[in-house]
Amino acid sequence: xxxxxxxxxxxxxxxxxxxxxxxxxxxxxxxxxxxxxxxxxxxxxxxxxxxxxxxxxxxxxxxxxxxxxxxxxxxxxxxxxxxxxxxxxxxxxxxxxxxxxxxxxxxxxxxxxx
Amino acid sequence: xxxxxxxxxxxxxxxxxxxxxxxxxxxxxxxxxxxxxxxxxxxxxxxxxxxxxxxxxxxxxxxxxxxxxxxxxxxxxxxxxxxxxxxxxxxxxxxxxxxxxxxxxxxxxxxxxxx
Numbered sequence: 001x002x003x004x005x006x007x008x009x010x011x012x013x014x015x016x017x018x019x020x021x022x023x024x025x026x027x028x029x030x031x032x033x034x035x036x037x038x039x040x041x042x043x044x045x046x047x048x049x050x051x052x053x054x055x056x057x058x059x060x061x062x063x064x065x066x067x068x069x070x071x072x073x074x075x076x077x078x079x080x081x082x083x084x085x086x087x088x089x090x091x092x093x094x095x096x097x098x099x100x101x102x103x104x105x106x107x108x109x110x111x112x113x114x
Numbered sequence: 115x116x117x118x119x120x121x122x123x124x125x126x127x128x129x130x131x132x133x134x135x136x137x138x139x140x141x142x143x144x145x146x147x148x149x150x151x152x153x154x155x156x157x158x159x160x161x162x163x164x165x166x167x168x169x170x171x172x173x174x175x176x177x178x179x180x181x182x183x184x185x186x187x188x189x190x191x192x193x194x195x196x197x198x199x200x201x202x203x204x205x206x207x208x209x210x211x212x213x214x215x216x217x218x219x220x221x222x223x224x225x226x227x228x229x
Contacts, residue, residue: 004156006156036220041225042222042223043118043120043205043220043221043222043223044157044205044220045220046219090156090157092156092157100145100147100162100169100170101147101159101162101170101172101173102147102149102157102159102218103159104149104156104157104158105156106154106155106156107155107156
């Protein structure tokens with residue numbers, strides 16, 4: 001079955017520190033991959049997406065993600081975290097050329113300490 | 115260009131009542147998707163609609179839940195005879211023609227509480 005796994009439920013970092021959020025996928029073939037951010041009480045905002053090509057994807061708000069086929073991973077990174085980055089982050093997958101159903105991981109809640 | 119609009123933002127219903135959740139897609143978008151987010155969970159796909167057509171409802175519970183996207187007006191997710199387990203955040207997303215879920219934009223959600 002298609003699945004997306006985010007191993008870390010909750011991560012705490014200090015402001016200014018670097019950040020890496022993990023995402024692993026399980027699909028028959030490489031899916032489209034997405035990272036979304038959800039602030040408390042808000043909807044989802046797309047940070048970045050990977051379809052094909054360059055495996056390092058740049059997104060909004062200074063985020064980037066790297067697709068690694070050998071590890072079935074699509075980890076999200078940011079060199080220096082700001083307090084406003086505190087939110088919940090969701091990784092999602094979509095089969096290429098097939099279903100329209102996004103499959104989401106359970107999310108990673110990010111806390112930023114001053 | 116307004117984003118995906120969902121209303122109400124918060125909805126409280128007593129057990130046994132009906133809940134109606136509305137979603138107005140972005141201008142020019144003809145595809146609508148509904149997702150449910152249970153506490154401590156990611157979003158789960160419920161249904162995919164185009165104007166006047168249900169394309170995929172494989173994620174919808176078999177009973178009490180229905181969805182429509184009429185020719186005019188918003189998409190409606192309807193939950194009849196709500197139970198406590200229906201308490202969740204319901205998100206709608208829309209995408210333009212020909213660009214299905216690869217270009218989906220999400221609304222701010224409706225948070226349903228069943229008391």
